Amino acid sequence: MKFNDALKDIKIYEAGKPIELVVREFGIAPENVVKLASNENPKGCSPKVVKAIADNAHRAFLYPDDSFYELKDALAKRFNVQDENIIIGAGSDQVLEFISRALLTENDSVLMSKVTFAMYEIYAKQMGAKIIRTSSYEHKVDEFIEAYHKQKEQEEKPKIVYICTPNNPTGDATSKEDVLKIIDAVDKDTMVVVDGAYMEYAAAKDEKYRIEPNDIMGFDNVIYLGTFSKAYGLGGMRVGYGIGNAPMIKELYKMRPPFNISTLSLVAAIEACKDEEFVEESIALHAGQIGRYEVFAKENGFEYIESYTNFITYLFPDSMNSTEISDRLFKEGVIIRNLASYGMNAVRITIGTVKQNDRFFEMFKGVVT
Incomplete structure (x- = not known):
């Protein structure tokens, strides 16, 4: 069987290893x-969401409301946009x-930073497009x-x-001012995707990094992406959204399959929108713990990237190896993300609960000493 030639150069996305794998391979109890x-x-999701899912479990045999009216209405009110500006996805x-x-098409190219979300490249390569990267992991x-203009000169x-x-996976952020500079610098027939999956964390840390959909609604070629997977704790429910001008959203709807999120995912997202207090508590937990990771890095002789997300990236010197460290921690029941596949001698660590973080520090010290 012959598959599309475009698939030859695509690496399969490496998802974070599941708890079940550790249990199966090493016999460690899930708890x-x-x-x-x-x-x-690490807080899970809102108790109100859990209750809503349980109350609606008997409706799992029904398809969801494919208009997503309630969810789009909640997002429209939150971001001061119209329903027609929103598209819902199974994750952003x-x-x-x-x-x-x-x-x-195969004649096109896309531009991204040196180290960034892997699915940008994967989806582009599925269409045969060429990948252009900047030289830095930061969005300079x-x-x-x-x-952009170098590629433009080369047609x-x-x-x-x-x-x-x-x-x-690095955790750094780009200010709203700099994002707008990039948008202003590209032609109007180039789409700019502003992916704000972790925006709630950045906005809480420093206002200059806050970007709202309304900040880009004046541009016909810009779309803002958000998700319920992070601050709202709905990673397992797979609900995200895009916000942009109505003609753009109408065209993207032609790509959307029917019922692309589940009935219970829709219920969960609607309820999550109502519980901003839970999001604030989640961000507060994170803010209270991330400083421990910064101190730990300094005490143990390696660097970190200042984080505006719910994770931190540790950068190791040549005397330490991210793959060895990740593998040894994995065998001890501590799962972190090795960034060797991104060409970095680094690891990404989600900021957990106090107890989870205590366990990480304890196990990490045992691995590197």
């Missing part, structure tokens, strides 16, 4: 496994897929503008520019 690899909310990465399928304005102008802020 003794600490998963700090996938940036899930499904909206990324819609964008790639709607815009890209000058590098983006220079790379390979990028069709999509991805701005992931805060950036995954």
